[in-house]
Amino acid sequence: MAHVSATVYTSHVPAIGAALDHGRAAEPYWAAVFAGYEASRAWLREDPPDAIVLVFNDHATAFGPDLVPTFAIGTGESYAPADEGWGARPVPVVQGHPELAAHIAQSVIQDDFDLTLVNRMDVDHGLTVPLSLLFGQPPAHDFRWPCPVIPLAVNVVQYPVPSGRRCLALGRAIRKAIESYGEDLNVQVWGTGGMSHQLQGPRAGLINPVFDHAFMDMLTTVPEAAAAIPHVDYVREAGSEGIELVMWLVARGAMPERADGRAPTCVHRFYHVPASNTALGHLVLTP
Structure with a gap:
């Protein structure tokens, strides 16, 4: 049967994609x-997944203000990089x-989660930047990403947005679904x-390292506490x-529980300020 072998968490800052696309990755800034992802890239080369469920949010490219699904799963054969106003990223079709x-x-709908099924959509930096960070920057014309990717879009743009508890529970339902799939697949679930x-607004540029580190601690060891954080x-x-960050909880819910009740193994953890005008975080957890 298929199994979830790891969960991966990363920011998806759009300026990261621009830096890669324009050959600026070696600049000191x-x-x-990118150095903070080298250990994870090496780990992925050692144990590559057969498929990835990638949790991200669309930034008004696939879904505009007229249609805002709370949870949407991509069921199509491929997804082209989206044009977000300055041309599509020069990376392969997903x-x-x-x-x-x-x-x-x-499986998930039968477990009472109302997913929107999306057979065709373009995917923006929320999905392609994590792939570039973890797999490197491939040439679009002669390269495929190393494995298939199932996009799972979560609405965190238009209120009301789902609670952390609901996202954690969705992840557990996804894990159950994966574990009941008949083919032997090594599946990873990524939260971005x-x-x-x-x-x-007046607080533009706000960065709070204390909160960020506390969230990563809770996510790793006591995910229910992280899931209880209210939106405010x-x-x-x-x-x-x-x-x-509620999207990280979907991935954490997909992590198989250890029989001894202990927290999962942290393969790699990285935090950096700033990346553009945001804090950047990254985790790799295995059962």
């Missing part, structure tokens, strides 16, 4: 960011896994977005866009 995606949708940042605390402590 950006080199420190290959989907329609069979596994359909199985997850069937965050960390503390605010893009507008994200806004107060982590800025208006800090709410993206």
Whole structure:
């Protein structure tokens, strides 16, 4: 049967994609960011996944203000990089896994989560930047990403947004679905977005390392405590866009529980300020 072998967490700062796309990764400002992912890239090369469920939020490219699904799963065969106003990123088309995606949708919907099924959409930096960070920057014309990716979009743009508890429970339902899939697959679940940042208003540029580190601690050892954080605390402590961290809870819920009740193994942890005008966080957890 399929199994969840690891969960990966990372910010998806759009300026990171721009730095890669324009050959600026070696500049001192950006080199420190990319150096923090070297250990995870090496780990991935040693144990590559057969498929990834990647939790991200759309930034008004696939879903506009007229249609805002709370949870949406990509069930298509492929997803092109989106044009976010300055041209599509020069990275490969993302290959989907329609069979596994359909199985997850069937299982999760029967567990009372109302997923929107999306057979066709473009994917923006929320999905492609994490792939570039963990797999490196491939040439678009002659390269495929190393494995299929199932996009799972979560609304953290238009209130009301789902609670942390609901996101953690969704992750557990996704793990159950994956573990009931009949093919022997090594599946990873990635949670993206965050960390503390605010893009507008009097607090634009807000970064709160104390909150960010506390969140990563809780996520690793006591995810129920992280899931109990109310939305107002994200806004107060982590800025208006800090709410993206609820997507990390979907990935954490997908982590298999250890028989002895202990926390998962932290393979790598990285935190950096600033990356553009945000705090950047990254974790790799294995059972």
